[in-house]
Amino acid sequence: MHPPQGESLQKLAREKYLTTNLRALQQIKQQNMPEFVRANYEEFGHTFAYSVLGETTVTTREPLNMQAFLATKFKDFAISPAKNGPFFPLLGNGIFVIDNHGWEYSRALLRPQFARNQITQLENMEEHFQILADCIPDGAAGSAELQELFFELTIDSATHFLFGESCDTLKHRRSIIHEAVGREIPRGAAFAKAFNESQTHMFTRFFLKGLHQWHNPKEFKDAVKICQEFIDKYVYDAVALAKSGKLQGEVEKSKKYNFLHAIAKDTQDPVILRDAVMNLLLAGRDTTGSLLGWCFYLLVRNPDVQAKLRRAIVADFGAEYDPDRITFESLKNCKYLRWVLDETLRLYPTVPINMRTAIADTTLPLGGGPDGKSPIFVPKGTNIEYSVYAMHRRSDIYGDDANWFRPDRWENRPKTDAFGWEYLPFNGGPRVCLGQQFALTEAGYTVVRMFQQYKRFESGEMDPFIKCFSTLTTCVGGKGCLVRCYKE
Numbered sequence: 186m187h188p189p190q191g192e193s194l195q196k197l198a199r200e201k202y203l204t205t206n207l208r209a210l211q212q213i214k215q216q217n218m219p220e221f222v223r224a225n226y227e228e229f230g231h232t233f234a235y236s237v238l239g240e241t242t243v244t245t246r247e248p249l250n251m252q253a254f255l256a257t258k259f260k261d262f263a264i265s266p267a268k269n270g271p272f273f274p275l276l277g278n279g280i281f282v283i284d285n286h287g288w289e290y291s292r293a294l295l296r297p298q299f300a301r302n303q304i305t306q307l308e309n310m311e312e313h314f315q316i317l318a319d320c321i322p323d324g325a326a327g328s329a330e331l332q333e334l335f336f337e338l339t340i341d342s343a344t345h346f347l348f349g350e351s352c353d354t355l356k357h358r359r360s361i362i363h364e365a366v367g368r369e370i371p372r373g374a375a376f377a378k379a380f381n382e383s384q385t386h387m388f389t390r391f392f393l394k395g396l397h398q399w400h401n402p403k404e405f406k407d408a409v410k411i412c413q414e415f416i417d418k419y420v421y422d423a424v425a426l427a428k429s430g431k432l433q434g435e436v437e438k439s440k441k442y443n444f445l446h447a448i449a450k451d452t453q454d455p456v457i458l459r460d461a462v463m464n465l466l467l468a469g470r471d472t473t474g475s476l477l478g479w480c481f482y483l484l485v486r487n488p489d490v491q492a493k494l495r496r497a498i499v500a501d502f503g504a505e506y507d508p509d510r511i512t513f514e515s516l517k518n519c520k521y522l523r524w525v526l527d528e529t530l531r532l533y534p535t536v537p538i539n540m541r542t543a544i545a546d547t548t549l550p551l552g553g554g555p556d557g558k559s560p561i562f563v564p565k566g567t568n569i570e571y572s573v574y575a576m577h578r579r580s581d582i583y584g585d586d587a588n589w590f591r592p593d594r595w596e597n598r599p600k601t602d603a604f605g606w607e608y609l610p611f612n613g614g615p616r617v618c619l620g621q622q623f624a625l626t627e628a629g630y631t632v633v634r635m636f637q638q639y640k641r642f643e644s645g646e647m648d649p650f651i652k653c654f655s656t657l658t659t660c661v662g663g664k665g666c667l668v669r670c671y672k673e
């Protein structure tokens with residue numbers, strides 16, 4: 186066994202990475218964090234270690250290492266030491282921040298609902314898509330900032346799915362555009378704003394690791410309170426229904442299905458229910474919104490891909506909206522649409538950097554020895570940081586065009602020693618994303634409907650350099666995803 190990268194690593198930890206870590210804060214502000222992390226791997230190797238204030242972190246972009254701590258050595262690593270403290274105020278003991286029995290219980294509670302949602306959510310999607318389209322000006326009149334609109338779309342549809350009614354942020358925007366209402370922010374939109382604000386603070390806390398308690402400003406506490414109060418209304422309604430025995434009949438009528446009511450059949454503990462829903466909102470909103478934002482960002486810069494995708498969509502779903510042709514299966518079967526989404530998630534995985542902590546003395550297969558190809562010893566308590574973003578851009582895996590948007594590459598998916606582990610937008614192993622099919626269906630549906638609604642998309646005025654806004658997830662930053670959407 187070797188320490189990660191041997192002596193050079195210790196030198197690195199002492200001399201370089203302390204300043205590098207300070208530079209990281211600057212990079213977050215400059216909206217360049219994932220690229221900065223990638224550049225560090227280019228300079229220091231695919232796996233290296235650093236220490237900050239006595240805490241050691243091993244950071245890696247090796248598929249085989251990810252396979253080890255996410256799957257084959259799952260029991261030696263935990264999620265909660267790194268995440269529970271920083272995220273607790275908003276996420277409580279929800280699925281994203283806990284381990285062991287608590288996590289098993291949450292996963293078992295949530296999992297059955299994901300098969301069901303695939304059947305029901307397309308009807309809701311159209312309703313929200315129509316409102317989105319009302320908020321997009323014709324390309325001749327100007328550009329739309331699609332990233333923000335996609336976030337509003339995904340929070341509207343996520344709340345619809347979870348509570349049976351939407352928080353209607355897009356409706357609010359539409360009313361303002363058409364000056365039908367005053368500027369008073371409705372409850373749902375205030376929740377969406379507070380939810381955003383909480384996440385920015387949680388990201389700072391996550392970054393501070395063991396020092397997260399230092400960051401707990403009043404704005405964070407206020408934002409968390411707004412989010413909790415918003416959700417508690419639905420939770421208490423569901424608990425009351427469950428206790429009155431009315432829930433059983435309602436859940437069985439598929440039209441009235443809502444996620445919260447379905448899980449309230451199994452538990453009426455309001456804190457468990459609130460944590461479950463809060464975690465799902467976090468999981469379900471930013472991720473899919475970000476995928477859609479990056480997808481259009483890339484499509485307007487790659488007219489050939491845009492044209493090929495249009496041909497595929499017209500062939501499979503028709504040039505005009507036809508609800509019978511857009512189904513869960515037809516979305517899954519449209520190969521080129523899938524490749525475009527897969528390629529977007531390769532270049533811009535929504536969770537670009539993630540963490541685990543070793544809870545036993547253990548090893549990882551790569552990173553030791555002079556060439557980094559030997560196993561490394563990982564003592565209990567070591568933080569593990571992994572960057573899927575940086576792994577997805579390795580030219581030794583994806584070729585010299587690793588940084589290019591080329592959906593056709595998925596026709597011949599790269600085969601490596603760690604086949605399957607070199608592409609991980611949804612994570613892998615026992616904690617693989619529960620909402621993968623939900624997300625790809627929702628994103629696919631939105632892309633298809635955008636292509637049916639508009640004849641072409643062109644880039645609006647954009648930042649000369651790609652800006653990647655990072656909180657817990659990343660999205661198009663800077664001026665946003667400015668796109669001119671032409672109906673003719």
Ligand code: HEM
Binds near residue numbers: 473
């Ligand atoms: C493009 C969209 C999405 C991406 C890229 C994505 C990605 C991920 C990733 C990377 C994780 C692992 C987090 C970790 O273990 O540290 C995860 C977990 C999870 N995701 Fe997603 N996700 C997406 C959409 C969704 C949606 C729409 C839902 C539900 C509505 C969802 C529900 C979950 C849940 C419940 C977990 C926790 C699984 C567990 O710990 O057992 N995700 N997702």
